[in-house]
Amino acid sequence: MKLCEFVRPASLSQARASLRKLGPKGMPLAGGTALHFMPGKTPVSAVDLTHLGLSYIRQKGNFFEIGAATPLSDIQRYRGPRWAMHEICRRISTHQIRNVSTIGGNICRVFPWADLPVVLLAMNARMVIYSGKLKEMDADEFFSSQPARLFRNGDLLTAVKIPVLKAQHGFGSVKATRNAAAFSMVTIAALLELKGGVIAAARVAAGSAIPFPKRLRSVEAALTGKEPSAETFRAAAALAGTDAKWCKQEGMSAEYVAGLAEVSIVDALERAAEFARGRTA
Amino acid sequence: MKTNTCSVSLSINGEKKTFATRPDEKLLDLLRREGYKGTKYGCGQGTCGACTVIMDGRAVYACLLYSMQAEGRKVRTIESMGTYDKPAPIQQELVAAGAVQCGYCIPGIIMSATALMETEKDISDEVAKEYMDGNLCRCTGYEKIWVALRRTLDRAAAEPAKKASPKGGKK
Ligand SMILES: Cc1cc2nc3c(=O)[nH]c(=O)nc-3n(C[C@H](O)[C@H](O)[C@H](O)COP(=O)(O)OP(=O)(O)OC[C@H]3O[C@@H](n4cnc5c(N)ncnc54)[C@H](O)[C@@H]3O)c2cc1C
Ligand code: FES
Ligand code: FES
Numbered sequence: 001m002k003l004c005e006f007v008r009p010a011s012l013s014q015a016r017a018s019l020r021k022l023g024p025k026g027m028p029l030a031g032g033t034a035l036h037f038m039p040g041k042t043p044v045s046a047v048d049l050t051h052l053g054l055s056y057i058r059q060k061g062n063f064f065e066i067g068a069a070t071p072l073s074d075i076q077r078y079r080g081p082r083w084a085m086h087e088i089c090r091r092i093s094t095h096q097i098r099n100v101s102t103i104g105g106n107i108c109r110v111f112p113w114a115d116l117p118v119v120l121l122a123m124n125a126r127m128v129i130y131s132g133k134l135k136e137m138d139a140d141e142f143f144s145s146q147p148a149r150l151f152r153n154g155d156l157l158t159a160v161k162i163p164v165l166k167a168q169h170g171f172g173s174v175k176a177t178r179n180a181a182a183f184s185m186v187t188i189a190a191l192l193e194l195k196g197g198v199i200a201a202a203r204v205a206a207g208s209a210i211p212f213p214k215r216l217r218s219v220e221a222a223l224t225g226k227e228p229s230a231e232t233f234r235a236a237a238a239l240a241g242t243d244a245k246w247c248k249q250e251g252m253s254a255e256y257v258a259g260l261a262e263v264s265i266v267d268a269l270e271r272a273a274e275f276a277r278g279r280t281a
Numbered sequence: 282m283k284t285n286t287c288s289v290s291l292s293i294n295g296e297k298k299t300f301a302t303r304p305d306e307k308l309l310d311l312l313r314r315e316g317y318k319g320t321k322y323g324c325g326q327g328t329c330g331a332c333t334v335i336m337d338g339r340a341v342y343a344c345l346l347y348s349m350q351a352e353g354r355k356v357r358t359i360e361s362m363g364t365y366d367k368p369a370p371i372q373q374e375l376v377a378a379g380a381v382q383c384g385y386c387i388p389g390i391i392m393s394a395t396a397l398m399e400t401e402k403d404i405s406d407e408v409a410k411e412y413m414d415g416n417l418c419r420c421t422g423y424e425k426i427w428v429a430l431r432r433t434l435d436r437a438a439a440e441p442a443k444k445a446s447p448k449g450g451k452k
Binding site for chain 1: 285287304305326327328330333339340341342345346347349350352393411412413414415
């Protein structure tokens with residue numbers, strides 16, 4: 001994507017005003033790493049969001065709040081009680097990319113390889129959007145289709161709120177790649193709530209091997225009320241094909257990808273159960 | 282819409298500079314045209330690490346930054362490291378280990394290693410590998426680069442102890 005102007009607003013309201021004035025010629029810029037690869041012959045004006053105080057992580061009551069312009073490396077290094085976001089951030093691309101690319105850039109325009117939407121769907125995160133005033137949207141609505149739809153009129157993502165996991169909660173994510181820094185072949189994230197030795201609630205999401213990240217509702221239903229055992233996980237994972245049509249990838253048939261996804265679902269569920277039993281890293 | 286020219290002010294290797302640029306000029310292109318040619322162009326798409334520089338203490342790819350994103354920032358390039366006559370410890374160790382073949386990846390490797398050493402304390406292999414995961418080398422197979430880095434880290438770890446010991450050593 002070509003840039004014809006670089007705008008540095010001094011406040012969030014100025015940023016929104018600039019974007020509204022620019023219309024389709026305006027483009028929010030956070031880390032800018034995705035902008036280099038976006039198609040489009042018409043040059044755009046980049047509106048820089050990196051000097052608006054949107055880079056922070058803090059715990060506020062039952063949520064961790066992550067500013068939209070927080071680099072992935074900060075999320076990777078942060079530690080808070082029962083914090084689980086570092087696991088996936090460490091697996092995104094390379095050190096240099098993680099130092100620049102931001103959580104907002106990863107989720108406001110979802111590319112097929114994006115890992116964070118999968119994790120935020122499973123985590124039941126809430127997005128904070130500035131539209132003159134602040135409003136919140138849950139992950140299911142935010143990722144119901146391409147989130148860029150929400151930002152066409154100059155509105156901006158300001159933060160992502162992630163529920164602090166309780167003692168009975170467990171989270172696990174798995175990203176299957178050909179090599180350490182490669183794009184994902186399939187990404188799975190799972191949140192389990194255990195009560196009295198059974199799974200009281202489950203959220204399982206997938207991405208990369210399907211056209212758009214989504215929750216696997218049949219898998220979730222098959223887990224609920226059952227013991228968190230290897231058999232339960234395998235039986236639930238076998239239903240993933242009901243929720244998702246796995247796509248073939250370079251060198252891999254759709255059947256192979258479906259098998260990979262099933263194994264990854266079982267791994268993510270095992271990690272989540274382990275987390276609930278006390279694993280923290 | 283025509284592309285405007287604009288200017289960017291930043292610190293490069295400790296010197297304050299202002300350059301005319303374009304909104305879509307990459308930081309890598311600006312650095313190279315201004316003579317900082319040690320920063321290399323490899324893939325131009327954020328995968329090889331040849332263009333690594335340090336911006337405000339963090340290793341970044343200059344090929345994936347617009348020059349305007351460097352406004353007010355402190356940028357360090359390979360030119361801020363040792364010279365031929367007075368190489369920095371990491372440069373000495375890379376040479377001693379035979380870790381430099383064609384040398385194209387080496388400026389980026391040195392900048393990532395420098396960011397590691399200037400940011401972290403008590404550096405484990407895991408942390409070192411994480412800092413180095415964005416730099417590819419097509420020649421060496423990494424083993425010798427790794428040996429050189431480990432030796433540099435061990436040297437740095439031994440240094441404060443040396444400085445702390447009383448002058449004259451053992452009595
Ligand atoms: C070589 C390479 C490998 C990669 N590998 C992976 C990977 O394995 N997994 C993965 O998940 N990602 C991967 N990425 C993607 C990388 O994480 C994205 O480039 C990044 O998430 C975009 O972040 P950014 O801050 O640079 O966004 P930008 O490029 O600044 O913006 C991206 C989009 O989001 C919009 N936007 C940004 N912030 C806001 C906001 N606050 N409000 C509204 N709109 C906003 C922008 O307008 C733009 O449309 C890779 C990228 C590269 C270059
Ligand atoms: S030239 Fe920048 S990463 Fe390859
Ligand atoms: S020495 Fe040739 S690429 Fe590393």
